[in-house]
Amino acid sequence: MEAAPDAIVVVNREREIVLVNTQVEKLFGYKREELLNSKIEILIPEALRDKHHGLGNGFFATHRTGPIGAGQQLFARRKDGSEFQVEVRLSPLETDEGTLVMSVVRDITHQIRAEEKLLRYEAIVEWSNDAIIVLGLDGVITNWNMGAERIFGFAKSEAVGKPITILTPPGRHEEPLNFLEGTKKGVSLLDFETVRMRKDGKLVDVSITLSPIRNRDGQIVGGSGVVRDISELKRAEERFRKTFNASPEPITVATFSEGRYIDVNESFLRVTGFQRDEVIGRTSLELGVWKDPEERAKLVELLQTKKVVRDFEQVLRTKSGEKRTGLTSYEVIDIAGEKCIISIIKDITERLKFEEQLRQSQKMESIGLLAGGIAHDFNNVLNVIFGYSDLLLEDVGSDSPYRDKIREIKRAGEQGASLVRQLLAFSRRQILDPRTVNLNDVVQNMETMLRRVIGEDIELVSRMDPEAKTVMVDPGQMGQVILNLVINARDAMPHGGRITLEITNATLDAEHFVTHGFRGAAGEYVMLSVSDTGTGMDETVRKQIFEPFFTTKGPGKGTGLGLSTVYGIVKQSGGYIFVYSEVGRGTAFKVYFPQNNQKAHAPAAAAAARKPPQEEVKCTETILIVEDDEAMGTMLHDFLNLKGYTVLKAVNGGEAIQIAKSHAGPIALVITDVIMPEMSGPEMVVQFSKLLSRTKVLYASGYTRSAISHDGVLDPGITFVQKPYSLADLHQKIRSLLQ
Numbered sequence: 163m164e165a166a167p168d169a170i171v172v173v174n175r176e177r178e179i180v181l182v183n184t185q186v187e188k189l190f191g192y193k194r195e196e197l198l199n200s201k202i203e204i205l206i207p208e209a210l211r212d213k214h215h216g217l218g219n220g221f222f223a224t225h226r227t228g229p230i231g232a233g234q235q236l237f238a239r240r241k242d243g244s245e246f247q248v249e250v251r252l253s254p255l256e257t258d259e260g261t262l263v264m265s266v267v268r269d270i271t272h273q274i275r276a277e278e279k280l281l282r283y284e285a286i287v288e289w290s291n292d293a294i295i296v297l298g299l300d301g302v303i304t305n306w307n308m309g310a311e312r313i314f315g316f317a318k319s320e321a322v323g324k325p326i327t328i329l330t331p332p333g334r335h336e337e338p339l340n341f342l343e344g345t346k347k348g349v350s351l352l353d354f355e356t357v358r359m360r361k362d363g364k365l366v367d368v369s370i371t372l373s374p375i376r377n378r379d380g381q382i383v384g385g386s387g388v389v390r391d392i393s394e395l396k397r398a399e400e401r402f403r404k405t406f407n408a409s410p411e412p413i414t415v416a417t418f419s420e421g422r423y424i425d426v427n428e429s430f431l432r433v434t435g436f437q438r439d440e441v442i443g444r445t446s447l448e449l450g451v452w453k454d455p456e457e458r459a460k461l462v463e464l465l466q467t468k469k470v471v472r473d474f475e476q477v478l479r480t481k482s483g484e485k486r487t488g489l490t491s492y493e494v495i496d497i498a499g500e501k502c503i504i505s506i507i508k509d510i511t512e513r514l515k516f517e518e519q520l521r522q523s524q525k526m527e528s529i530g531l532l533a534g535g536i537a538h539d540f541n542n543v544l545n546v547i548f549g550y551s552d553l554l555l556e557d558v559g560s561d562s563p564y565r566d567k568i569r570e571i572k573r574a575g576e577q578g579a580s581l582v583r584q585l586l587a588f589s590r591r592q593i594l595d596p597r598t599v600n601l602n603d604v605v606q607n608m609e610t611m612l613r614r615v616i617g618e619d620i621e622l623v624s625r626m627d628p629e630a631k632t633v634m635v636d637p638g639q640m641g642q643v644i645l646n647l648v649i650n651a652r653d654a655m656p657h658g659g660r661i662t663l664e665i666t667n668a669t670l671d672a673e674h675f676v677t678h679g680f681r682g683a684a685g686e687y688v689m690l691s692v693s694d695t696g697t698g699m700d701e702t703v704r705k706q707i708f709e710p711f712f713t714t715k716g717p718g719k720g721t722g723l724g725l726s727t728v729y730g731i732v733k734q735s736g737g738y739i740f741v742y743s744e745v746g747r748g749t750a751f752k753v754y755f756p757q758n759n760q761k762a763h764a765p766a767a768a769a770a771a772r773k774p775p776q777e778e779v780k781c782t783e784t785i786l787i788v789e790d791d792e793a794m795g796t797m798l799h800d801f802l803n804l805k806g807y808t809v810l811k812a813v814n815g816g817e818a819i820q821i822a823k824s825h826a827g828p829i830a831l832v833i834t835d836v837i838m839p840e841m842s843g844p845e846m847v848v849q850f851s852k853l854l855s856r857t858k859v860l861y862a863s864g865y866t867r868s869a870i871s872h873d874g875v876l877d878p879g880i881t882f883v884q885k886p887y888s889l890a891d892l893h894q895k896i897r898s899l900l901q
Contacts, residue, residue, distance in 0.1 A: 167286065169267040172255060177202045180262065189269060191241035202265075207239045235270065246271045293368075293389035296375070301326050301342050304384065313368070313391045315361035329358045331365060345374045345385040355392065367396040411506050418465070418494060418501040421445045421458060433509055435481035453477040453485065461492060465503065469494045478507070486511045518705075540578075541885035542791045547575035549797040552889040553804070579886045596634050596735065598758050601665045601690055602626045604640050612648050619658035622648075627666040633688050633755040639731045646728045647692040647751050654696030654749060664691040668754060675738075682738055686757045693750035699743045707741065728753075781806040783830035783900055786857075788818045788846065790838045798833065801889050814838055815846030822853045829857050830900055836863035858899045862887070 163170050163183040169190070172181035179197050187194055190205055197204065203211050213236070233249040240246065249270045255262040287294045293310035295303060306321040314321075314329060321328070326342075327335045334357075341351055351372035358368050369392045375384040406413060412430035416423045422445045431438060434451065441449065452458050457476055464471050471492045478486045488507040495504050551572035558565050605624060613622055644663070651661045668689040675682040699707070708729040732739045732753055743749040785807045789795035795811055802809045810825065812818035815838060822829065832850060834843040847859050861882045883895050 166266070169269075171197075171202070171205070171265045171267060172262050173202050173265070174262055175260065179204075186267070189240075189267065190238070196241075205238055207237050207245050210237055233268075238267065238269075290388075293387075293391075295321075295326070295387045295389060297326055297342065297345075297385045297387065299342070299346055299382070299384055301339060310389070313360075313366065313389065314358070320361075331357060331359045341370075341372055342385060345372055346382060348374050348382060350374065358389070366391060367393045409506075411508055412488075413507070414505045415495075415497070416446065416503050416505070418462070418503050421447065421503070424497070424502060430507070433480065433486060433507075434478070440481075449481075450479050453479055465492060465494050473508075487514055542794045544575050544579050544886035546793045546797050548572060548579075548886055549794075549801060549889055551575065553797075553801060556804075575886070596636050598632045599635050599637050599640065600630065600632050601640065601688060601755075602628070602630055604637055605644060605663055605665060605690075608641055608644055612645070615645070616648060616652045616661060620652060620655055621660040623660060623662045625662065625664040625666075627664075629667065630665045631667055631686070631688050631757040634758045635735045635737075635755060636731075639735070643728050643731050643753065644690070644692070646725065647753075650725060650751075651692055651694035651696060651749070654694055654698070659695040659748075662691070662693045664693075665689070666691075667757070670738075670754060683756075687737075687754040688757055690753040690755070691750060692753075693748060695748045698745045698747050698749055700745050704741055704743055708739075782808070784808040784810065784825075784827060785831045785833060785896070786810040786812065786818060786821060786829050788812045788815065788832060788834035788838070788843065790814055790835060801892075805893065815841030815843070815849075818846055819849055819853070822850055829854055831858045831860060831896060833860045833862060833896075836861050860895055860899060862892075 163181075166183060166185065169185040169188075170181075170183045171179055171186055173179055179200050179202060182194055182197050184194075186192070186197065190197075192204075233251045235247060235249050237245050238248045247270050249268045251266040251268075253264045253266070255264050287305075287307050290307060290309045291312075293313045294305070294307045295310055296305035298304050303321050303324055303326060306316070306318045310321065311317055316328070326338045330338055337356065341354075344351065351370060354370045354372075356368060356370065357365050360366055369390045370387055371390075372385055372387045374382045375386050377383050406425075407428045409427055409429055412433050413427045414423060414430055415425040422443060423441050426438070426441050430436075431441070436449065446452050446458065447455055454477070461471065461474060464474075473489045473491060475487065475489055478488055480486060486509055488509050488511075490505050490507045492503055492505045495502050551568050554568045555565065555572075558568065605626065609622070609624065616622060648661060648663075655661075666689050668687045670682065670684055670687055672684045675684070707725050728751075729739060732755075735755060737753055737755040739754075740752045741749065742752070781802075785802055787795055787798050787802070787809060789798065789811075790813050792813070795813065799809050799811050810821055810829070812821055815834075818832070818834070832847065834846060836843040838846075843861055843863075850857065859881065861880060862885055863882070881895065881899060883892060
């Protein structure tokens with residue numbers, strides 16, 4: 163409309179102006195905003211309004227969709243009141259709101275005079291941006307305007323008298339001649355897109371409209387062609403096509419009624435796995451892209467009222483059957499008169515996986531905060547239970563009726579301590595003592611014990627790679643990981659089967675982590691795999707196996723903390739754990755730790771097992787206990803006294819410093835709690851060492867994060883015992899420091 167040389171006015175049935183182009187402003191002297199929503203009568207002289215009104219009513223009553231109707235010569239009125247003669251052509255516009263009338267208004271005031279009319283025609287032809295070419299029936303050019311000179315590079319003198327084939331590329335000379343044959347028969351050619359050749363040999367994209375020319379007798383004497391240069395339009399279309407296909411988000415265009423695909427971009431094909439020829443012309447339901455066909459029905463219903471739907475969450479199926487979750491925006495558009503739907507899909511499958519990981523991490527953090535908050539006080543209580551249980555067992559005889567009861571008290575305390583340790587492991591709030599370890603050694607040192615645990619009806623197969631690299635982990639915690647995974651595998655095979663332990667080097671790339679919904683660093687790892695031939699698990703169970711207290715076992719057969727403990731230890735050790743399982747086909751847990759490539763130390767548990775039993779040592783040293791919990795301090799005092807030590811006791815750091823200043827003899831060892839009011843254990847030790855530099859220090863704590871560890875990893879040179887501990891373990895630590 164804006165490019166049209168004539169004024170165009172569009173009105174509705176109420177004769178209200180709903181649309182005008184720039185030429186209307188120029189022709190009538192009104193601004194666009196003055197005309198919109200006004201009655202059409204504003205442009206018609208008052209004396210002629212009845213005639214115009216009858217013309218409009220008759221058109222609404224009898225119109226048919228088709229070419230523009232015959233022109234009507236009428237008078238029009240400008241804003242300044244002057245009247246002038248116009249030619250009006252009426253044409254229907256079918257819209258969703260009903261039929262509108264488009265009036266193409268041409269000022270023919272000066273065309274009344276033939277000479278002026280001819281001059282106007284020649285000016286329009288000459289100065290048109292489009293090429294206007296007149297041909298004889300023999301295909302020879304008889305007229306050539308400036309637009310043709312600009313588009314094709316031939317001067318008028320060079321083109322007139324030449325055949326039209328001078329504009330066609332080699333091999334296509336028959337095309338314009340075929341058009342001309344149609345013109346001879348009175349056939350018009352409308353907006354035909356093709357390629358023509360310039361004088362310099364370069365090709366140009368054009369749109370051609372060709373109409374027959376008749377003489378006064380109605381005989382066809384030639385043809386008039388309007389040729390428009392559409393090279394820029396084609397370049398724009400090419401840019402759009404490249405942008406369309408280069409978009410990282412899948413984009414589709416489909417029919418509104420059936421959902422039949424008209425076009426899809428490369429991202430859609432990549433995500434879904436289809437080929438283009440498998441998609442175009444088929445519906446989303448035929449391809450099975452929609453997981454639930456009812457969802458599409460809901461979408462169509464929404465689009466019928468809203469026309470635009472943003473962030474519609476849906477599950478899509480790929481060609482392989484994989485389910486992908488997308489946030490899709492839809493909009494209804496019109497393409498060549500057909501209602502279509504354009505959709506842009508944002509694949510959020512990986513984001514949802516990461517969000518699930520975040521929720522899991524938040525669960526762990528909450529449990530860790532809870533466990534860490536109660537660990538100190540609860541572990542002190544458990545330590546008192548352990549300590550006095552051990553002391554009572556030493557006091558009562560082997561035939562005492564109280565001996566079994568005392569053991570039950572201790573066993574109950576151990577169960578409580580185990581629950582706390584597992585919660586701390588799951589939430590990654592325990593303190594680790596990592597060393598360079600070869601996992602082959604850990605597995606080999608546990609094999610005998612593992613065979614006893616799984617029973618005779620289950621085969622244990624070990625596949626150790628002798629070239630496996632070392633890793634930096636806490637060897638004791640690795641034993642816990644292996645034991646828990648093996649027990650879990652055993653429980654999945656109530657009728658026997660096979661458990662396979664495998665250690666090997668592995669390389670993980672970024673795609674591996676994305677596939678399994680993890681954020682991880684690509685690199686070299688050591689893999690620990692525990693697989694079984696048991697019952698397996700479905701997707702619902704697999705997603706919950708690492709959650710604390712989740713178990714598929716019956717009441718009393720499990721706490722639901724075994725695998726959550728494994729998860730926490732692995733993550734705190736800087737590793738990753740992946741699970742593969744199918745119902746009826748077994749399960750495989752694959753644990754990956756970053757390679758360390760240093761010489762391995764013997765695992766602590768194995769080294770301790772090989773150490774010969776020590777002879778009874780006479781305990782005469784002086785030990786200072788710094789413990790703010792009175793019951794705990796009293797229990798330690800009684801135990802160490804029984805062992806023969808000289809025991810000093812302080813309830814805080816300040817009192818311990820005063821004892822160090824006033825005590826006459828040497829103090830061999832300080833056993834101090836890490837977290838105490840007023841002054842922490844490490845702060846007290848700094849001042850204490852200035853007074854007695856040779857005194858050894860043994861830290862003890864029930865807290866999971868403290869001044870002696872960084873992110874749960876024990877600081878170098880620190881000797882530490884985690885509460886609750888047995889008196890035997892405590893004494894072993896004491897002797898290792900004092901020897």
